Amino acid sequence: MNFKSLSHCVSVKTKTIVLVLIVIVALSVIFFFIRYLDIKSFARSNQLMELKRVKIVYSQTLKRVKKFYITRGYANINSYGIREAFENGDIKSLHDLSLPRWKIITKENRFLSTFCFYDKYGKLLTYFGKKPQPHLSFFDSLKKPYDGFWYGDKNFFYHTVSEVRDKNSQIIGYVVFVIDPRFFLSQIRKIMNIDAYIYFKDSKHKILFSLKKDLRVEKSIKNPDLLNSKEIKLNGIAFLPYVIIGKGVDRNNDFKIIFLQDISHWKKIVDKAMLQSIIVMILLIIITVVVINYGFDIILRQLDELNSKLVQSQSELRELNTDLQKRVQKEIGLKLKKQKEANEKERILVHQSKLASMGEMIGNIAHQWRQPLTELSSILINMELFFERGKLTKQRLQDKIEDANIQINFMSRTIDDFRNFFSSGKQKELLKVSVPFKKVEKLMSASLKNNNIKLNLDIRDDFDIFVYPNEITQALLNLISNAKDALVQRDIKNACICISSYNDEKSHIIEVRDNAGGIKTDPIEKIFEPYFSTKHATSGTGIGLYMTKIIVEKNNAGKIIASNCDNGAIFKIIFKK
């Protein structure tokens, strides 16, 4: 199982590596291609610019040359004796007069090949420099000679024509400058540092002009396959040829201006980019392989671990399943036991509180009885002393016995009250709230009086409550005896406890209020917790309020809230209407 998963994973690993590699290669190729296109388009725009510049240089040169030589021609014509010589057909004086000018002009431009003169029919009169055509070619349509590139007399050249006119503006001859096409090549070279070629070709002739002789270049230029922007190789260097069509005087005289741009520089850039891409790609591949390989190992290990854990937990689960029944039963048993314990605790609390309130009750009984006991004892003292002195008359004796009986009756009634409190009221009853109030007053009056505490009953609304009578009495007793404790402990002057009953919109309210200065515990609700007491261990168990809360809230559907007012504590027992 282990091995199987491993081999399975290995194949996944190889697949992943291959996939990632393919993605990387593809990305690299795309990246390189984009780079290449980028360079290419940059190079192309660069080249196009070059072409444009060459065109401009050529056309500007053409314009300038034309203007220059035509002006020169007219200058010559207008100079002394030239026009007369033309009129008179005086070739010798024409030649002699023009010679000094030729000397100057030929120095200005070494590509100026001929300076020549024709009569009005185009017949050569005289010339300087290379021998020109004996007849000036005329354009058929215009019937006059024209500036421009011509092919004539086995030669291709450029010439300007300046007309010579007499006083009546009749043409009487022509002054012509013949310029070697290489002049334009030299201008291009001078301005742009580019070697250009001029190539003229018609059905019979091919003439190539260049500033340097290079047979291989000439051969490749003469190659009819030469196309604009199609890369060629010369001496192992890549060139891009550019071809501009030069206009001859007519269609037959059109020619090509060709120049070659060295693109090895761009080639190098492209190569470099390619190399970089490849290097990056290889690096990426290596890193990827390493990372994936290593990562897979880790993942594999973790998978293995997980797998073994899974196996383990599966077996645990099985165990657990079989065990579950037992455990559930055990848990239930435990829960029941805890519940029992809690119940037991609750029972103990109730018992303790019973004891506590019993203790309090006994304290109250003691207070209740102290007065009648004192009275009884004072009666006895009285009788005894009168008797000793022989002054105990029959009448006195009878009076005293009656007084004593009254006290004894009172005491017996008191004990009945307390007994009732502990025994009766096992059932909920509907009773007026004044009933427990009165009862509480009766039970507590002596104890409060002995502590100099006034108890006010303020029954504003004598509403009905449905409660266990003795429980509600016990709750009130607890609240009052707490108030009493606080009043005594803090030695309050004009100590007073007020229990009142009233209605508001939603509820019946019983309120126990004292002026003992309030509850110091924070948060206040803490006083309702069992065993919370600020009193000395011997006098306070801390169950009183807890039990009161239980009694009020659990058994009698009320709610108890403690709060402080400016001079004391307020406890409210609230019953919903």
Added chain:
Amino acid sequence: MDILDILADKKVLYAEDEKGIRKHITEVLELFFDKVVAVEDGAEAAYEMEVGSYDVLMFDICMPNLDGLEAIKKIRKKDKKIPVVILSAHTEEEYLWKAVELKITKYLVKPYDKQSLVDALKIVALELVDNNLEIQLKNGCIYNPVKKIVCEGSKDIQLTLKESRLLEYFIKRESQSVTFDDIGEYLWDIEMPTKEAIKSVVKELRKKIGKECIKNVYGIGYMLEF
């Protein structure tokens, strides 16, 4: 000889708010004292102390208006000597300590029995005579406050109530001048007696204990000398 007889010519102020107890104990106290005034709360007790003169106080602590201890505190500011018995239901230490501070003669816890009440009264009686049951007078006479008798050699002379009261009043204030007013207020209850009446009582007493004991203080009153 009954020490309690010392009380026979004395006045007691009794404060107790429980009507029944007050009635029975007042009757009892009347057996011992010349006069018993019973009041029902502390404030009344304090008032009585202002207007009348008493030899002994018996107070309950827990009373309306003015608590017994508070009343005693007030009285103690004027009279440091008057014996006080407290009859209280309180057994708390706090009260006992307060009582001690107020120099209480006896603290009786309710309900008390006859014996403890009688014992308390005896202690009060003895305190009233500074624990001295045979008081030596200047001329060799001896006064017995229990029997109210003056012994001169082998001859016993019985003093009347007024005379013994006056003599004991003088004894308490020996070597102090006592005014006619003081005497009048102490010996007579309601209306002030004439100077003559006072003088005649003094004269009777001088006859029985010897003239030299009681000196005239001119224009003021008398002084007892030993």
